[in-house]
Amino acid sequence: MTSDRSGATQTTSNPPDGLAQPTEPTVTLTNHLDNLIDSTGSLRSMGKQVSESAGARQQKALFIAWQRRTNERGKQAPKALLEEIGNLGFAWRDVARMMRVSVPAVQKWRRSGGVTGENRRRLASLLALCDEIAERYMIQEIASWFEMPISDQAPVTPIDLYAEGHADLVLEHAVGIDDTEQILTAYDTGWRERFRSDFEVYQDHDGQMSIRPKDA
Numbered sequence: 312m313t314s315d316r317s318g319a320t321q322t323t324s325n326p327p328d329g330l331a332q333p334t335e336p337t338v339t340l341t342n343h344l345d346n347l348i349d350s351t352g353s354l355r356s357m358g359k360q361v362s363e364s365a366g367a368r369q370q371k372a373l374f375i376a377w378q379r380r381t382n383e384r385g386k387q388a389p390k391a392l393l394e395e396i397g398n399l400g401f402a403w404r405d406v407a408r409m410m411r412v413s414v415p416a417v418q419k420w421r422r423s424g425g426v427t428g429e430n431r432r433r434l435a436s437l438l439a440l441c442d443e444i445a446e447r448y449m450i451q452e453i454a455s456w457f458e459m460p461i462s463d464q465a466p467v468t469p470i471d472l473y474a475e476g477h478a479d480l481v482l483e484h485a486v487g488i489d490d491t492e493q494i495l496t497a498y499d500t501g502w503r504e505r506f507r508s509d510f511e512v513y514q515d516h517d518g519q520m521s522i523r524p525k526d527a
């Protein structure tokens with residue numbers, strides 16, 4: 312007697328849910344965070360490169376604009392240049408410092424002329440820089456702006472920057488988008504130690520602001 316298996320069907324049972332294996336790899340939270348860190352790092356790097364490139368282009372454009380104005384201003388007589396600089400409100404001692412000459416030399420220029428070609432261009436350059444800053448960035452009372460410290464962290468003014476040959480930093484400060492700490496570092500890498508103060512401002516018990524030694 313033979314058994315009839317023609318009607319029998321073979322069935323394959325599925326594994327219990329607890330033993331099921333994923334058909335595709337699962338992205339873990341760690342993987343996701345790693346990818347996020349890598350992608351944001353790349354974006355920051357690209358952003359920094361774009362910012363540096365844009366900054367360099369802007370500096371070049373500002374320099375070209377300033378030089379064009381200087382050439383135009385240079386067509387004026389030195390006495391006329393000095394008169395306009397004086398009308399802006401600059402103290403003659405500050406003008407002399409930015410021109411890298413003595414105050415008596417500036418006084419002589421005002422009385423009798425005798426300005427060399429090099430100093431004539433320096434006068435034209437200063438006045439052209441004032442034109443550029445005042446007109447492009449709407450800075451009023453430009454002489455007063457030149458006297459104002461660029462930061463609360465150090466008593467460095469645009470006059471100081473210009474007198475030390477950093478007209479480019481004066482322009483960057485006028486633009487107003489660069490960190491003043493970066494400008495100060497470009498001016499003097501040791502500015503923090505140089506201008507470090509042993510005093511601090513604090514609010515007294517009566518509500519008034521006072522000064523005291525930092526170790527008090």
